[in-house]
Amino acid sequence: MSDRSVQAPSQPAVEAAAPPVVAVSSWSASRRRGIPPLTVVVPWSFLVILFVVYAVLEPSVLTLTQLGNVGTGALVLMLIAAGQTIVILTSGIDLSVGGTMGLGCALLATQMHSGTVLPWIVGVLVIGAIVGAGNGLIITYFAMQPFIVTLATWSMLDGLALIVLPAAGGTVPVSFASFIYSTVFGLPVSLFLMLVLAAFWLWLKRTPLVRRMYAIGSDEEATGLSGVPVKRTKIAAYALGGSFAMAAAILYTMQTSSGDPAAGDPFILTSVAAAVIGGTSLFGGRGGAGGTIAGAWILTLIADVIFAVNISQFWTPIVQGLLLILAVLAGAVAERRARQLERSL
Numbered sequence: 001m002s003d004r005s006v007q008a009p010s011q012p013a014v015e016a017a018a019p020p021v022v023a024v025s026s027w028s029a030s031r032r033r034g035i036p037p038l039t040v041v042v043p044w045s046f047l048v049i050l051f052v053v054y055a056v057l058e059p060s061v062l063t064l065t066q067l068g069n070v071g072t073g074a075l076v077l078m079l080i081a082a083g084q085t086i087v088i089l090t091s092g093i094d095l096s097v098g099g100t101m102g103l104g105c106a107l108l109a110t111q112m113h114s115g116t117v118l119p120w121i122v123g124v125l126v127i128g129a130i131v132g133a134g135n136g137l138i139i140t141y142f143a144m145q146p147f148i149v150t151l152a153t154w155s156m157l158d159g160l161a162l163i164v165l166p167a168a169g170g171t172v173p174v175s176f177a178s179f180i181y182s183t184v185f186g187l188p189v190s191l192f193l194m195l196v197l198a199a200f201w202l203w204l205k206r207t208p209l210v211r212r213m214y215a216i217g218s219d220e221e222a223t224g225l226s227g228v229p230v231k232r233t234k235i236a237a238y239a240l241g242g243s244f245a246m247a248a249a250i251l252y253t254m255q256t257s258s259g260d261p262a263a264g265d266p267f268i269l270t271s272v273a274a275a276v277i278g279g280t281s282l283f284g285g286r287g288g289a290g291g292t293i294a295g296a297w298i299l300t301l302i303a304d305v306i307f308a309v310n311i312s313q314f315w316t317p318i319v320q321g322l323l324l325i326l327a328v329l330a331g332a333v334a335e336r337r338a339r340q341l342e343r344s345l
Contacts, residue, residue: 042330043278043294050301057308068188072180072255074300075190076248078197080267081274081296082289083132083244087146088275089213090237091220091284092139095150097245097271099157100131101264104249106161109170109259117176124246131157132242136235154268161261170259177257193251194293201289213237217284273320274299277327298323 060066080097087094104124112120131153138149184192204210212233215223224230245264252263278295280287302323303316 040279043291047294047297054301054305068190071190074297075193076252077274078293078296080245080248081271081292083241084271085275085280085289085292086237087241088280089284090216090234092146094241095268096153098264098268099154100128100242100245101249102161102261103157104246105253105259105263106165106261108253109172110165112172114173117173121250125243128242128246129239132238133235136238140231140234165259165261168260172253172257177254180254205288209236214285273324277323
């Protein structure tokens, strides 16, 4: 009797530590059992089909040069959407990525000179991380809704960008602007950077930090009870999101050879759309930047295909919206299957 009375208090702590492991592993278990992960297969399959259609309409796209040009347009969305994906994995959302990107473009186009290219590249990435971390601090320590906090931050950043650069313009060094149109190891820079982004994500998702993000998105309360630093992990997620938004600003400024304080605003909702179409759940805990890359490609190619068939570009947001609805439906089916599997374990 005395031994049981001593051991009893330790049981709840053991039980509390278990849920995050189950929540994270249930999706992996579904794949091991042969259940098709629709949110992974569908976007990449659709991307292949869409690319084949575009290649039939525009055979020139099959050349490396033209493929690099198309990729340049998609890469900005890929970068900002990859950062958005990291935030969404924790069940959050970051509307401030548009303002962050606009501020980055304004700073680069007004402050960068031929001798300060590298310092300003590093500088805006650090500024992005600071802005993101600030969002994370307010959201976690004051228990505020991410939507409201990042909406407010977006507004403030847009204002700062307009103070720095009141209208689209400015200049950047020629060497900086021409880099995006050069080649690396025989590949257009845009395609090379896509490979770098994919490789970076493959490494990042295996780190303890991102594993904790998945756990938080799956079950934040249970993850916190297991000893995971939930607040610090969320702050890190928003900091990464801000850095990715600034990386998109760097690339956008290269493409346009100038700055635009409102450059990031059109990418706010499309970054969320690219993540969701790529299989990331808005509830958190499932998905990743790998699928987001496919989602960004899809959203970009849709506009190109519509242009190639001489249909009004007004149809582009309509088709993109329909795809987003279908992606959400596919995510709901996958979520239901995952829950059924978890109950059967």
